[in-house]
Amino acid sequence: MALLEVHNLVKAFGGLNANDDVSFVIEKGELLGLIGPNGAGKTTCFNCIAGMFPPTSGRIVFDGEDVTGLPAHEMARRGLARTFQVYTAGGDLTVGENVLVGCFMHTRSRSSARSKADGILEQMGLKEFRNQLVSELPVAAQKRVTMATALGTDPKLLLLDEVAAGLNPSEIEATMAGIRRINAEHGVTVMLIEHVMELVMNISHRVIVLDYGRKIAEGCPKDIVRDPQVIKAYLGERYVREHATEFGGSAIP
């Protein structure tokens, strides 16, 4: 059953169509990758789905309900959570307090919000950092905080925007395991934007490729990496080069 349907999504900024007639479906329980070169419109697509701004045209159906144009907090209440590509909590909230904010979405009770936050901190390996400011943490832990905060809202669908950017291989490994656990054990449907191919190709059930705002390919990872259009637009130079240097040429499909 489809959890999210995106129909002919267009988002225009001035003359530029950051998303141009994009359509796709996410099934319940799926782990969907979204890739494409910088500026392809991936984050914009997330923003439209999450209600950060309304799409210029097109329709978004979430869990059977037409949610096109609903504001972000309404989307969150319906079970959509997301992380942000560029965000380090600069405020005076500690790690524990950050996670608590998400946990307060469904309850007013402090004790139940707190015990839920405790569980999530434990699960995400953030317990030792709970009283520290987010800005004092290493990058990998900061990324985990944004995921933990989003998880506090009990999402049905979690949108992850480049959560592995800037991490080293062992941290990427851990993040990958974490995302798998969220998806498999907690039954959260996940859609992730990622430039780290090792991660996205390894864990995604299906991958969508955007280029200049348009969807140019969709399919399972092993077909995507062989797709000539995808290689030309995105993987070609980049995948091969990154692969050779960062991962020592280890063989992924």
Add this chain to the structure above:
Amino acid sequence: MEAIRNTLDFSDFPKTDLGVALAVLVFLFCFPLFPHSAFAMATMIQFFIFSLYGMGWNTIGGYGGQVDLGKAQYVGIGAYTTMVCLLRWDIPFWVSMPVGACLSICWSFIIGYPLFKLKGHYFAIATIATSLVLKDLFEVWKFVGAARGLGILPYKYHPPDYWRLIFKEDIYYYYIIFAFFIVGLLYMNWFRKSRLGYQLRSIKDNEEVARSLGINVHWAKIKTYAIATAFVSIVGSFHAVYIKNIEPEDTMSLDISILIALMAMLGGAGSLWGPVIGAGVLIPLKSYLKEWLGASAGLLGIDLIIYGLIIMIISAFEPRGLWGIVEKYRRRRRK
């Protein structure tokens, strides 16, 4: 039950904080029992009044990060409601005070809706504007005494009048506002760890993130603004019966608005003790300077010089004020 427990829960503060707070409270409780000048007494009452204004401001301005420079309009609504009710219809303080708070809250919703469509400096300037407009209105409104304001003639009453809060000696006012102070402090202690409290801090940090966590940012701000307003209005009502003479130029001036915000920021915006510390430093400073320099203080613009200095110091050294310095020091020592 849980609400009571949360109100009294100070467990996240270190023992030294609680020790100091307790010592200060004992001092404040005992102060009138020791010999003191009428001037010192008046200064202490001003300290309580401004602490409470500051606590109210701190909800939206400190935790929510929305720099509100228009709190004087709610001092005015509270003070005028109580004054008009007493003089026209002989309605006692304990009735007019909640009525004033309700009127203030209604007004805060009306102007809050458009105000919070604005951000940053635009918001701050708009709050000043709304406050000044209301003041101008009161200055020409005959029903409330226009520019000359309203005054209570104490000899018409029989002090001590606990219903109308008309007393001859300041000590009565002292203990009443002291009780308000305790209640205010306990409310703020409840508020800072409430759902709304955390939501505001999230909004202050990053509104986009707050929205994505299910927070209706606009509504959360309006709600909090109403809470801040109620605080200020209630204390404004008290101010009216205590001072016994109110006029728009005094009660609703821009000076009051700025002093409220500045005090809270000096002490530490977004912390429980901040407004109290700010009022504790600034109010005595202000009234003793006035006392020493006499009438010339106003002419010299000493107040403004002090305000200016404080703004510079806060923005240059520690945006979180005096309490921010303490916390920074503690954080460093823990490492």
